[in-house]
Amino acid sequence: MADQIAPSGDDRRRTLARRGWSALALVLVIAAGVAGWYGYRQRHPQAVPVRLESVIAERSDIEQVVNATGNVAMQNYVDVGTKVSGQISDVYVGIGETVKEGKLLVAVSPVVQAGRVENNRAQMARLKAELAGQNAQLDFAQLQFQRQTQLKAENATREETYESSRMGMYSAAAKVDAINAQIQQLDAAMKEDEAIQKQTRIVAPISGTVVALSARVGQTLSANQDVLMRIADLSKMSVQARVAEEDVTRLHKGMTAYFTTPGYPGKRWAGKLRQIMLLPADDSGRQGKRAFYTVLFDVANPSRELMAGMTADVFFVLDKAERAITIPAALVVKPDNKGMQKLKVLHAGGKLETRDVRIGLRNADKAQVLTGLAEGEQVLLPASVASSQQPQQQRDSPR
Template sequence: MRRDDVEDMSDMTAENRHLADPAAVPDQRRRKLIRRGWSALALLLVVAAGVVGWYGYRQRHPQPVPVRLETVIAERADIEQVVNATGNVAMQSYVDVGTKVTGQISDVYVGIGETVKEGKLLVAISPVVQAGRAENNRAQMARLKAELAGQNAQLDFAQLQFQRQTQLKAENATREEAFESSRMGMYSAAAKVDAINAQIQQLDATMKEDEAVQKQTKIVAPISGTVVALSARIGQALSANQDVLMRISDLSKMSVQARVAEEDVTQLHKGMTAYFSTPGYPGKRWAGKLRQIMLLPADDSGRQGKKAFYTVLFDVANPSRELMAGMTADVFFVLSRVERAVTIPASLVVKPDNKGMQKLKILHADGKLETRDVRIGIRNADKAQVISGLAEGEQVLLPASPAAASTTRTGDKAG
């Protein structure tokens, strides 16, 4: 039994003994309350002393705080090193159709966007040349040929006369004047034949030119393709060497004209793979081979201290005619590509040495950190290839991790 209980029982006994004395009861209760107050105060002081002592001990002996290491796992992925540029889609092959005929357009048989085959009739022209001119030329040709026949007969006669006079002269049976006259007659007849032949040739050339003009009044498609521009209108007056009436392009193949900065163009070469995307078809990609690098800077770049840009061309197939001239192209020229390579985030690659070596911290399954040399291959804005020193699935400490800022020896325990 506790001492307080014994005292309480004693008090109760004393109280019973003094029940007859009412004045003694308040004094006993007062003494009891005072004893309990001192006991509570002592207990409070003991608890406070314990708290202060425990806090002081923790200050002198702090507990280690676990360090959480941030890592990334080396994964296998395809990686490309590229040169990025912007450009536009353009027509690869096209023909501007014009005319050499002076006249008036009588019919237009095609419209913009229409697909035509080679040889299809496009435009008909009524020429200014009179229709009777051809008839007149044919009649004149017939007259000249008739004159030529008569003159040839005279030439034959003159030649026979000259031969006879030559024989008679050999026999001294003719006069010199007769011999010379026959020779001059033969030469004159031959000259007239030559003159008529020249007229015939000149007229023949004129007639062929008229025939060519007549053929040019029917303008046909020089290639198979699509009419992408048309300026010809019915009733339009034309003159020789008129400007372009329409443009026909083969849209099954398109070209991309990319502007490449001078520091990047030196890495490109003919035949390398290039691909692009365009805002008109999100998520779709077209690929081709680099065809040509222009040797002169594009536009006014490279002048007065400006950076030079060069136009680089490559062709892409467009069988469904989705691509249109003028579309914006986000172009990538593939410098190198590795499939299924061990990769890490590009942010881990700080500054490899001239052999491509880079120090990385590897976290093992038992929590130990190892500083290891790895060889870095190609890299881009997102990923870097690891050639050696790191296996798929290993955890690499991120630069932002607290342990990455301190130098850790091989085999040190993390945390």
């Protein structure tokens, strides 16, 4: 076998040079192709395929609303107190218990002693007996005065005797009046004591649920000062919403309102607006601050799901339309004074048509088309809207 001869240094340099020129030629060819493509795109832009994004006009319900936040509150409740001073001897209810009107709630041992009541009764009996005797004396004095009057007419009596009988009759009548006054005064005191005795049995003023209770056995009470419990009718609740000053002027009594609460996702309660407070809520509207007004509406709560203090996301319905032709709200620009604006409609062959359409109700998500667009037609999305919706479409597309 013949021995292999190693290439010399000149041969290696010539081989590397040939490879370098081949790579340079390839780069030049690619660069020329790219430059030609960009030049062709600039000379023939219509030849570049463009994807047109569109949306289909469809029928759906739409509402125009004023949104506000608020809280659920008790509509009808009563704070139960006491009108007597004394000490609680018994408490017959607990928190959460349902009571009927007239049910005994608390018993109080009053400060008024039973001896005082008996003493007043005895004094009343004495005064009535004294009144009976004084009435008899008055009758006798009146008879004496009548007899003296007859005798005086016949000049058969002295003037002093006549005047004495007259003064005796007046004096007896005055004593009767004085005793009657004492009886009336004592009767008033006895009625007050009787009322106090009745008030020692505190009963429910309304039917409802005991939502707060502070009464304890042995607790000392002061008349007209202590609140023992709160009873509320939870079958109907009230929603207190804070509405901004620029929106409250659009609301009116009797309009429909509904709300949702985080405690019950997907469920909503509806009612009618009952009242708009005329003064700003809390400290709003002062020293250049934005004013908010409290708006009230009531909702039925038959299952007692709603509780006081729950957060409410409130919607006041200004207007609504059912099964209206709607498009995304992003397609709506500021319409003219007739409510008209232009939209580009995309036909099946890719042809674009500019339409004048009349816009009706609008909210944050969609807008109603009154005229100029039919159900199922495709409306071209502006580039800004299409680009903003593309990431969402990518997120929603299945992987």
